[in-house]
Amino acid sequence: MFYEFLINQFPFGYAYNFENFLYNKVRHIATQGLEERVDYFLVNKVKKRIEAKIHFLIDENHAYSPYKSLFGSFEFNHRFPRAIMQEFTEFILNDLKTRNITYIKITHHASCYSERKAMVVHDILVQLGFKLKMRAVNHHIPVDIEPLETWMSANEKRRLKKCLKDGFTFNVEPESRAEEIHDFIAQKRKEKNLDISISIEKLRLYLEEFPQTYSFFSIRKDEEICAATVAVRISKKILYNFLPASDTAYNAYSPMVMLLSEMYNYCQREKFEMFDLGISTTSDGKPQKSLIRFKTNIGALEGFKDFFEWEA
Numbered sequence: 001m002f003y004e005f006l007i008n009q010f011p012f013g014y015a016y017n018f019e020n021f022l023y024n025k026v027r028h029i030a031t032q033g034l035e036e037r038v039d040y041f042l043v044n045k046v047k048k049r050i051e052a053k054i055h056f057l058i059d060e061n062h063a064y065s066p067y068k069s070l071f072g073s074f075e076f077n078h079r080f081p082r083a084i085m086q087e088f089t090e091f092i093l094n095d096l097k098t099r100n101i102t103y104i105k106i107t108h109h110a111s112c113y114s115e116r117k118a119m120v121v122h123d124i125l126v127q128l129g130f131k132l133k134m135r136a137v138n139h140h141i142p143v144d145i146e147p148l149e150t151w152m153s154a155n156e157k158r159r160l161k162k163c164l165k166d167g168f169t170f171n172v173e174p175e176s177r178a179e180e181i182h183d184f185i186a187q188k189r190k191e192k193n194l195d196i197s198i199s200i201e202k203l204r205l206y207l208e209e210f211p212q213t214y215s216f217f218s219i220r221k222d223e224e225i226c227a228a229t230v231a232v233r234i235s236k237k238i239l240y241n242f243l244p245a246s247d248t249a250y251n252a253y254s255p256m257v258m259l260l261s262e263m264y265n266y267c268q269r270e271k272f273e274m275f276d277l278g279i280s281t282t283s284d285g286k287p288q289k290s291l292i293r294f295k296t297n298i299g300a301l302e303g304f305k306d307f308f309e310w311e312a
Contacts, residue, residue: 003051003084005091006041017049017077021109022213022234023069029055031205032067038099042076042088052076052088054106056096062103063096070232070240071305073108074121086124093128093310102312106130110276111303112140113238118306125308134307136281137292139300141264143272148264151299156257163219163258168226170262173216175207181216184225188245196243203230214242217263219255227255231263237273239263260298279305 010026022028029037034057042052054074057067065072076085096104106125111118126132141148149157173181179200186196198206206214218228227246234240241263246256260277267275277300280291296302 002044002046004043004045005088006039006043007095008039009041010039011041011043011048011050014043014048014050017044017051017080018075019235019237020075021071021113021238022210022232023066023071023109024053024055024073024075026055027209028069029057029066029072031202031209032057032069034059034064034067038063038096040088040092040095042080042084049077051080052085054092056104058099058101061100063099063101063105065104065106070242071107071109073106074117076117078114078117082120082124085120086127089124089128097312104130104308104310105133106308108306108308110138110140110279110305112138112274112276112301113234115303118304122306122308125310128310130308130310132306133309134281134285136279136285136305136307137287138279138303138305139277139292139295140303141275141277141298141300143264143267143275145268148261148299152257152261153297156254156297156299159254159257160261163253163255166221166253168219168221168253168255168258170258171218171220172266173218173228175216178203178207178216181218181225181228181230184218184228184247185230185243185245188247191248198230198243217259217266219259219262221250221255226250226253227259229259229263234276236271238276239267239270239272239274240276241278256294257298 036058038056040054056063056065108121182200189196213233215231219226229244230242232240232242280288
């Protein structure tokens with residue numbers, strides 16, 4: 001048998017036969033706040049390759065992939081036989097049952113990272129008794145040689161030109177301004193009755209643990225921040241817009257349009273292939289129509305992100 005399923009046994013010397021995203025790296029999983037973890041690997045013993053994996057954090061009789069992060073779920077070689085992936089998933093579910101796990105939550109990455117993989121995971125999990133708890137609307141922008149303005153609606157183009165004409169500036173902010181950017185985002189979210197999903201202490205930890213992974217961008221007018229965000233380098237190919245916020249005092253300009261346009265230009269310079277704008281769905285699964293409309297007008301494409309649950 002070429003293939004082997006491993007539990008809590010890291011296959012040292014084996015190469016990943018797929019792209020290992022930031023949030024599924026063991027070092028990042030270790031920052032999520034639970035110490036007990038179960039790691040599953042599917043390896044090709046002959047070619048010494050890791051063909052698939054998933055990590056779970058355990059809280060009593062609950063298993064999470066991830067616990068507190070953008071996504072977890074399976075990563076695997078897209079050419080890998082689906083039948084073996086299903087066998088691997090059944091093996092994992094049976095093992096978790098022997099550990100007295102009665103609840104499992106799996107959040108898969110956005111479909112734009114690989115729609116085929118997203119559908120394979122969906123079909124296998126549903127077949128094994130998982131419920132699709134939520135399919136959130138997600139938007140992304142493929143990065144190519146054209147400027148983002150090419151796909152913008154006429155209104156967004158006008159807002160962009162207005163910002164440029166009136167002296168708004170785009171800034172790739174240094175890490176020394178992380179607290180200033182974080183404070184701005186937290187305040188603007190609070191004004192809209194929204195929480196910020198990461199503390200400044202946790203952000204500092206990420207900056208230390210994952211250098212050159214978290215970046216800060218802003219639009220300023222006469223040095224005053226009008227819009228800002230924290231972006232995350234998910235991989236060499238994908239930049240994720242993590243924490244966008246803008247000042248309502250500048251709504252007539254809509255500086256977020258300029259921020260996204262300039263970040264797209266940044267993606268071009270840095271050779272990213274995809275700019276992920278994240279989900280436009282409330283925590284209870286309702287589409288945020290105004291946000292969806294805005295992202296569509298910017299030129300983003302719609303996809304989905306799946307959230308699964310299993311209960312004994």
